[in-house]
Amino acid sequence: MALPIPCDWLEVPQGHPFGLQTLPYGSFSSLHHPARRRVGVRIGDRVLDLTGAAERLLPGRAEDFRDGNLDRFLAAGDAAWAQVRAGLTTWLSQDQFRSALEELLTPADGVTMHLPFTVADYVDFYASEQHATNVGKIFRPAAAEPLAPNWRHLPVGYHGRAGTIVVSGTPVRRPCGQARPAGSDWPVFGPSSRLDFEVEVGFVVGTESVMGERVPAARFAEHVFGACLVNDWSARDIQGWESMPLGPFLGKSFATTISPWVVPLAALSHARVMSPSLRTDLAPYLADSGDWGLDIDLEVAINGHVVARPPYRTQYWNPAQMLAHLTVNGASLRVGDLFASGTVSGQERDQFGSLIELTWGGESPVDTGDGSGRTWLEDGDEVVITATASGPQGSRVGFGDARGQVLPAWPPEAGLP
Numbered sequence: 001m002a003l004p005i006p007c008d009w010l011e012v013p014q015g016h017p018f019g020l021q022t023l024p025y026g027s028f029s030s031l032h033h034p035a036r037r038r039v040g041v042r043i044g045d046r047v048l049d050l051t052g053a054a055e056r057l058l059p060g061r062a063e064d065f066r067d068g069n070l071d072r073f074l075a076a077g078d079a080a081w082a083q084v085r086a087g088l089t090t091w092l093s094q095d096q097f098r099s100a101l102e103e104l105l106t107p108a109d110g111v112t113m114h115l116p117f118t119v120a121d122y123v124d125f126y127a128s129e130q131h132a133t134n135v136g137k138i139f140r141p142a143a144a145e146p147l148a149p150n151w152r153h154l155p156v157g158y159h160g161r162a163g164t165i166v167v168s169g170t171p172v173r174r175p176c177g178q179a180r181p182a183g184s185d186w187p188v189f190g191p192s193s194r195l196d197f198e199v200e201v202g203f204v205v206g207t208e209s210v211m212g213e214r215v216p217a218a219r220f221a222e223h224v225f226g227a228c229l230v231n232d233w234s235a236r237d238i239q240g241w242e243s244m245p246l247g248p249f250l251g252k253s254f255a256t257t258i259s260p261w262v263v264p265l266a267a268l269s270h271a272r273v274m275s276p277s278l279r280t281d282l283a284p285y286l287a288d289s290g291d292w293g294l295d296i297d298l299e300v301a302i303n304g305h306v307v308a309r310p311p312y313r314t315q316y317w318n319p320a321q322m323l324a325h326l327t328v329n330g331a332s333l334r335v336g337d338l339f340a341s342g343t344v345s346g347q348e349r350d351q352f353g354s355l356i357e358l359t360w361g362g363e364s365p366v367d368t369g370d371g372s373g374r375t376w377l378e379d380g381d382e383v384v385i386t387a388t389a390s391g392p393q394g395s396r397v398g399f400g401d402a403r404g405q406v407l408p409a410w411p412p413e414a415g416l417p
């Protein structure tokens, strides 16, 4: 099928990552009406007010967008998702809709983006073989095998904190906590001195499932609406001291940043690839996941300087396997659940998706282009994750960005405000 072309009057340049191949959804308000949130769709350098457009052109679905976020639309299910995407594609490629749409378009740099949906439960996986191998080597250099014995049999994950997921642009305050300094046998309390980022891809659950019933991998596209970018901010010193023996807790839960645009799965159909985990000896519920690996090129910059370009396509576990695994015990899905891939790392050093890997546990700073270098993040640093995926006919599907600036810690003696 030929890629539809946006109307001339929209002035979307050919090859734009937010052409008709993408059409991601978000929640925005304009500077003139900051309290009035609308569902928006990104097209070129503008945002279409979908709350308004649906009232005019698709009144049967207008209710889905009236709250100004994606919650109702997520719950409406895959037939509604397909109907709205088809509508948008028609409206934005046929001149006859100009009069209905023109006044509903706003420059993207003139709007404030909000959290696109109410995050229900949050799960973070550990699905990159290279990342898990790197971390294993950094923490257990003497071990013969860096991967734990379970790693190739199931997608390892943990339940995180949904309430501290923030939209791109929200500043992130350096957390305080307990850590044990190297060479000491006693912990200290204070601001984290090993603040890190993790480059990840997140998957947004639309329709819920029934407790006690598994969701097979084959039903991935019925339940999962789309994907976004995730920065799983991590305080390595807090994490290291508290994770004896349980998993990530306060070293992770202080903040997680997501991109404001949710790219629907329908926009990623040309990016699908087979994942390396599809072996014949996998547990059957993980073996029939189909080709839901995704060819996404990620990039992470500190203060404008790119420090790594992690490739998503080589991820060992794909998101359909993650979905099947997180429900295989009968745990149910809720509208707005988010599950993330875990740090994405490729085989080359400049493809590692976290500072702990890029600096090999803090041993050697990563170049930041200005001569200063970083082993860990400093106050004032801005971390920006961006990505594009393979689209139809050589196009790229844009994800936008997940950005956040590090604020100094509240002084530990001051208490929290």
Ligand code: MN
Residues within 6 Å of the ligand: 124, 125, 198, 200, 232, 342, 343
């Ligand atoms: Mn993570």
